[in-house]
Amino acid sequence: MLLLAVAGAAGLGTGALQVTVPASQPALPVVAGLAFAALALGEVGGALLLGGRTAPSSARRALRAGLAAMAAVYGAAALGLAPAGVVTALGLLGLATAAQSIGSSVLLDRVVPAHLVTAAFAAQVATMLLGTSLGALAAGAVGAPVVLAVPAVLLASAAVVTGLLPRAGTPAPQTGARSDALV
Numbered sequence: 001m002l003l004l005a006v007a008g009a010a011g012l013g014t015g016a017l018q019v020t021v022p023a024s025q026p027a028l029p030v031v032a033g034l035a036f037a038a039l040a041l042g043e044v045g046g047a048l049l050l051g052g053r054t055a056p057s058s059a060r061r062a063l064r065a066g067l068a069a070m071a072a073v074y075g076a077a078a079l080g081l082a083p084a085g086v087v088t089a090l091g092l093l094g095l096a097t098a099a100q101s102i103g104s105s106v107l108l109d110r111v112v113p114a115h116l117v118t119a120a121f122a123a124q125v126a127t128m129l130l131g132t133s134l135g136a137l138a139a140g141a142v143g144a145p146v147v148l149a150v151p152a153v154l155l156a157s158a159a160v161v162t163g164l165l166p167r168a169g170t171p172a173p174q175t176g177a178r179s180d181a182l183v
Helices: 002-024 029-050 056-079 083-111 114-141 144-164
Strands: none
Touching (some): 002 056, 002 114, 056 144, 114 144
16 A cells, blocks of 8 residues: 555655646746756656666665655755756656656565556556646645645655565565555
């Protein structure tokens, strides 16, 4: 369940930023374009750096680091950022998102029985997309600072919880039972 909650909270922040970044820079629309380019480059760069190197033993560290960094970026964005800060923050968010996504995927493969991995991954992606939609809707209706504070708190809490959970030892049994509290 934790991985689903993380996906939803990450989506909530992403959706809020998709509304907030262009709206916060009406005089400088190029800043929004640069910010989203920095986000994409951060995600690709993070995936290239971490994707081939994240062993199951380091997946929790990658997840925890990604969660903490995402929480920090969403928290900073909730307080407001100058144009240069927006571009930098979204670049860092891209790196953090890559770490969180890769860590989550590796752990999902590790703790979910093989015959359920596809369904679990689909549920994780659907939860993230639902969070993205709700984040965009809420940021437009309520305002970004309030909406961005929510994933900042949730992801920071998830980073702490992830550090406290027992380590996933062996892969999930193939009988359908789960072997870890991360899912």
